[in-house]
Amino acid sequence: IFAAVEMAPRDPILGLNEAFNADTRTTKVNLGVGVYFTDEGKIPLLGAVKAAEKARLEAAPARGYQPIEGLAAYNNAVATLLFGKDSALITNNQTLTIEALGGTGALKVGADYLKRLLPNATVYISDPSWENHRALFESAGFPVSNYAYYDAATRGVNFEGMLADLRTMPAQSIVVLHACCHNPTGADITADQWKQVVTAIKERNLIAFLDMAYQGFADGIKEDAVALDLFAASGLQFLVSSSFSKSFSLYGERVGALTIVAASKDEASRVLSQVKRVVRTNYSNPPTHGGAVVAAVLSSPELRQQWEDELAGMRVRIREMRSAIVEKLAARGVKQDFSFVLKQRGMFSYTGLTAEQVERMKTEFGVYAVSTGRICVAALNTKNIDYVADAIAAVLK
Ligand code: PMP
Numbered sequence: 001i002f003a004a005v006e007m008a009p010r011d012p013i014l015g016l017n018e019a020f021n022a023d024t025r026t027t028k029v030n031l032g033v034g035v036y037f038t039d040e041g042k043i044p045l046l047g048a049v050k051a052a053e054k055a056r057l058e059a060a061p062a063r064g065y066q067p068i069e070g071l072a073a074y075n076n077a078v079a080t081l082l083f084g085k086d087s088a089l090i091t092n093n094q095t096l097t098i099e100a101l102g103g104t105g106a107l108k109v110g111a112d113y114l115k116r117l118l119p120n121a122t123v124y125i126s127d128p129s130w131e132n133h134r135a136l137f138e139s140a141g142f143p144v145s146n147y148a149y150y151d152a153a154t155r156g157v158n159f160e161g162m163l164a165d166l167r168t169m170p171a172q173s174i175v176v177l178h179a180c181c182h183n184p185t186g187a188d189i190t191a192d193q194w195k196q197v198v199t200a201i202k203e204r205n206l207i208a209f210l211d212m213a214y215q216g217f218a219d220g221i222k223e224d225a226v227a228l229d230l231f232a233a234s235g236l237q238f239l240v241s242s243s244f245s246k247s248f249s250l251y252g253e254r255v256g257a258l259t260i261v262a263a264s265k266d267e268a269s270r271v272l273s274q275v276k277r278v279v280r281t282n283y284s285n286p287p288t289h290g291g292a293v294v295a296a297v298l299s300s301p302e303l304r305q306q307w308e309d310e311l312a313g314m315r316v317r318i319r320e321m322r323s324a325i326v327e328k329l330a331a332r333g334v335k336q337d338f339s340f341v342l343k344q345r346g347m348f349s350y351t352g353l354t355a356e357q358v359e360r361m362k363t364e365f366g367v368y369a370v371s372t373g374r375i376c377v378a379a380l381n382t383k384n385i386d387y388v389a390d391a392i393a394a395v396l397k
Pocket of ligand 1: 034101102103104105130178183211213243244245254255256
């Protein structure tokens with residue numbers, strides 16, 4: 001039965017990891033994968049996570065099944081993180097949150113649910129977007145189109161183009177929006193521009209699906225939720241996927257959530273009942289550990305503070321690496337203005353390096369980046385940054 005099966009193409013980023021692992025050069029640097037590393041080049045285990053895990057281990061809880069929607073304490077904590085503790089949406093019980101297998105799992109459950117609700121809708125993603133968005137919504141059965149987003153000339157957002165595209169989408173189209181720290185470009189829209197997006201979505205009767213994978217990596221937990229605040233105040237119904245892979249450094253635990261804002265408590269409970277059917281037929285219920293740890297951190301004032309401090313530490317280190325790479329490229333006589341790197345937010349930088357230049361960095365230096373020119377700034381550190389600057393400067397000459 002498998003004789004005629006063709007080999008599927010390799011995932012571009014995970015394929016890059018395989019090539020990196022096979023590279024025997026000791027100077028090699030992997031700027032491809034979207035993971036935060038410490039200055040020592042290690043994936044951190046956050047102190048707040050460690051403390052919550054220790055307490056959990058000591059309590060030695062039994063491992064029964066979770067409810068289909070996951071741990072209630074976790075789901076409540078996620079909604080509060082997104083909308084704030086005084087949110088009217090939460091007190092009115094208009095929101096429903098389910099624990100999901102990472103941000104990817106949240107998007108997938110949301111996509112499968114939306115397909116049942118709106119089988120004829122088109123999904124729009126930013127041009128460019130996280131590479132899994134297209135594949136994920138296509139695999140849920142939707143046609144996927146782009147809306148204008150990145151402007152290579154300004155290295156910012158082509159906001160007029162984005163707005164124009166939103167204004168021509170058919171009613172009930174699904175629009176996937178990066179809530180902050182746009183992946184892959186690092187270019188975000190301003191609060192004022194978000195207001196215009198919300199208005200356009202309302203006017204066209206579109207459905208926003210906000211992808212929140214980097215809350216806290218731009219300016220802070222509350223600050224990075226500006227889009228959510230505006231959608232919450234708009235009276236619209238919308239969906240949000242959360243990922244704690246990066247912000248809690250819990251990549252492999254697969255901790256995420258899907259939150260849906262409905263028009264009323266009654267509507268929310270009906271929607272939840274349908275979302276639960278999607279989960280039940282996919283993986284039945286989520287795993288226990290990651291969600292329990294995140295819930296414990298978010299519901300303890302001390303651990304929550306410790307986590308926010310640690311998250312701020314990651315944010316500050318990434319900013320330092322942004323400044324350092326800009327300075328080091330200038331010091332190497334690179335003529336191009338790289339100051340845009342300082343304006344980009346989150347873990348990534350769209351460097352403007354071409355696919356050929358990226359290929360040369362790999363073959364000549366063992367410095368791995370995505371062929372689009374995206375680098376993970378969070379993988380730079382005080383030990384590898386000079387070597388990376390040498391490599392970039394060399395391929396730009
Ligand atoms: N959305 C975006 C924009 C992302 O960058 C990522 C992670 N790279 C995800 C979703 C998926 O998150 P997770 O790893 O938690 O599945």
